[in-house]
Amino acid sequence: MATIARTSVKATHRSWRLPRVRHVGHFLVYFLLILGLSVTLTPFAWMILGSFKTATEIIQTPPTFWPENPTLDNYRTIVQDPRLPLLRFYGNSAFVTITNVITTLFTSSLLGFLFAKYEFRGKRLLFGWFLLTMMIPGQMTMIPGYLILAKVGLLNTLWGLIVFSALDAFGIFMLRQFIETLPNELLDAARIDGASEWQIYWRIVLPQLGPALATLGTLSFMGNWNAYLWPMVVITRLERRTLPIILTWYSTQHTTRPNIVMAATVLIVIPILFVYFFFQRWIVKGIALTGFK
Amino acid sequence: MSAQASNPKKRRGGLAVAQHRFVLGVTVPMILYGSIGVLTIGWAMVLMFFKYSPGRAGGSILGLGGSNPFVGLEHFRNMISGVSLEARLFRTSLKNTLIFAFAVLPLNLAITLPLAALIESVRSRLKIAFRAIYFLPVVTSSVGVAMMWGYLYDPQQGLLNAIIRLLGGTPISWLSDPRAEFLGVSVAMWAVIGAYLWQDYGYNLVIFIAALQSIPREFKEAAMIDGANGWQVFTRVTIPLLRPTLLFVCVMTMLSSFQVFDIIQVMTDGGPNHQTRVLVLDIYDNAFRYQRMGWAAAVSFVLVVIVMIVTLVQMRLLRTEWEY
Missing domain, CATH: 1.20.5 (Single alpha-helices involved in coiled-coils or other helix-helix interfaces)
Known part of the structure; x- marks a missing residue:
């Protein structure tokens, strides 16, 4: 309806120009959007195509765009490289990421519930303290964090990537906002039925949080899976590394064989893109709602 | 009962x-x-008030004192006027960080805002597809992004120089020529800015699209009826209504670009000739390569102060926004 109304308004104004302008305008819009798309996709394409090129083709100047003799050798080399037990690194990344996501979801929902639905002394102070820690960038706490891990012997362990990550101020903040919208009557009804506070959290509040948990979970997943600086600080032993730091290490081992490094990059980048396509709408919704990374 | x-x-x-x-x-x-x-x-x-290296035994409390002596404000004095290598590198890093952040912000807005308006103007199913694809680089690990762009920038086998050669230009050593510059900023810096922008634009794009969707259609229609063309509607109606979002986006973009590390560390490691060395890289290098942790803590404090100032300015601006 609205479109029809708009067109007719326009038509009365300058009906003789309308068709042409609309046409050119649309053409331009799609042209720009597709130009943007190709800018977005070209680096991926370059890497993926490069990963199928042979050793001689990859060092050719000028380079080819499409592989002339597409080959899977690069992937074979990586998978068979005994120094690069890929599954182990996927395992390391998955272990750290999943542990951190689960603890973040648990603590954020529990504390979000607490801050949203309970009154107690010092609540505002405590909440303000959390917001403050959210503002302190990790680069400042990185050095003492490293020294603490060294003291307690957690350097070079995957636990070193986990112990400081149990509380996420952003997650608490976000879930508090969400839980505040749940009706108090729901909780009181459960209390009258004899539910304990923990049961209310577990049986009443948590099941209502589905979308919010999905959003927080995916954002936290991305952050942990792609983390680079902190894992690089904590872990120097090869077999404990996570995917991003193994990728940079691998590229320094094969500076003259970019086709192999490209294949490694594909193997490390692509899984997260699948996760993204699966959870796409949660991420987009979450960012649009909260505007936080 | x-x-x-x-x-x-x-x-x-x-x-x-x-x-x-x-x-x-x-x-x-x-x-x-x-x-x-x-x-x-x-x-x-x-x-940050000590000369501290974890390798030295030092005093009894946290290894401070003794061979890790208290130096008071010396680190900060050094940052301002010291002639030692680390002091000069700090000033270079600070300058580069500022260049980086102040280049990224306007470029990012110049890409994301019009692009969001364009995406918002197409049919809804296509809109979702566009948004999803434009967002892909955001979820890609920044190390992966740095690797990909490293290959695009490769002087011999890179795509960019291949295009330049095709158009008859001279190839450029994007990441390694210390003398190449553009608008007074080194080409290597522009190159990492390019990769960073590419990774980041999908993020602000999503925020802008959401904000554009929340603007009631009637406002634009009213302006159209009054004879405004598309451009006028965009600049006179849409942008003023987006102001709160714009402010928010500006600050978030600023904050994250002050903390840039991954892409630069992988692509150039601060080179050539420290032209892309930024504060977080400076902190990392000092703390974990050279074990100068006291100095690094002082640098990180400077970074935190900058971040705090930006955040406070944001809060102030947003508050005035709410008031009217």
Whole structure:
């Protein structure tokens, strides 16, 4: 309806120009959007195509765009490289990421519930303290964090990537906002039925949080899976590394064989893109709602 | 029935006790755990007044004192006027960080805002597809992004120079020529800015699209009826209505670009000739390559102060926004 109304308004104004302008305008819009798309996709394409090129083709100047003799050798080399037990690194990344996501979801929902639905002394102070820690960038706490891990012997362990990550101020903040919208009557009804506070959290509040948990979970997943600086600080032993730091290490081992490094990059980048396509709408919704990374 | 009616107070009291216990049961462990965070912040604030290296034994408390001496504000004096290598590198890093952040912000807005308006103007199914694809680089690990762009920038086999050659230009050593510059900023810096922008634009794009969707259609229609063309509607109606979002986006973009590390560390490691060395890289290098942790803590404090100032300015601006 609205479109029809708009067109007719326009038509009365300058009906003789309308068709042409609309046409050119649309053409331009799609042209720009597709130009943007190709800018977005070209680096991926370059890497993926490069990963199928042979050793001689990859060092050719000028380079080819499409592989002339597409080959899977690069992937074979990586998978068979005994120094690069890929599954182990996927395992390391998955272990750290999943542990951190689960603890973040648990603590954020529990504390979000607490801050949203309970009154107690010092609540505002405590909440303000959390917001403050959210503002302190990790680069400042990185050095003492490293020294603490060294003291307690957690350097070079995957636990070193986990112990400081149990509380996420952003997650608490976000879930508090969400839980505040749940009706108090729901909780009181459960209390009258004899539910304990923990049961209310577990049986009443948590099941209502589905979308919010999905959003927080995916954002936290991305952050942990792609983390680079902190894992690089904590872990120097090869077999404990996570995917991003193994990728940079691998590229320094094969500076003259970019086709192999490209294949490694594909193997490390692509899984997260699948996760993204699966959870796409949660991420987009979450960012649009909260505007936080 | 009668038991309940006769004893409502006690019952509520019982509930309050249960709730009280729950609050304690949650907050006490949380505060204990959270105090680790306070400890690390406090420790960093202490470290910056010492010359500290974890390799030296030092005094009894946290290894401070002794061979890790207290130097007071010396680090900060050095940052301002010192001639030592680390002092000069700090000033270079600070300058580069500012260049980076102040170049990224306008470029990012110049890409994301019009692009969001364009995406918003197409059919809804295509809109979702566009948005999803434009967002892909955001979820890609920044190390992966840095690797990909490293290959695009490769002087011999890179795509960019292949295009330049095709158009008859001279190839450029994007990441390694210390003398190449454009608009007074080194080409290597522009190159990392390019990769960073590419990774980041999808993020602001999503925020802008959401904000554009929330603007009531009637406003634009009213302007159209009054004879405004598309461009006028965009600049006079849409942008003013987007102001709160714009402010927010500006600050978030600023904050994250002050903290840039991954892409630069992988692509150039601060080179050539320290032209892309930024503050976080400076902190990392000093703390973990050269074990100058006191100095690094002082640099990180400067970074935190900058970040705090930007955040406070944001809060002030947003508050005035709410008031009217």
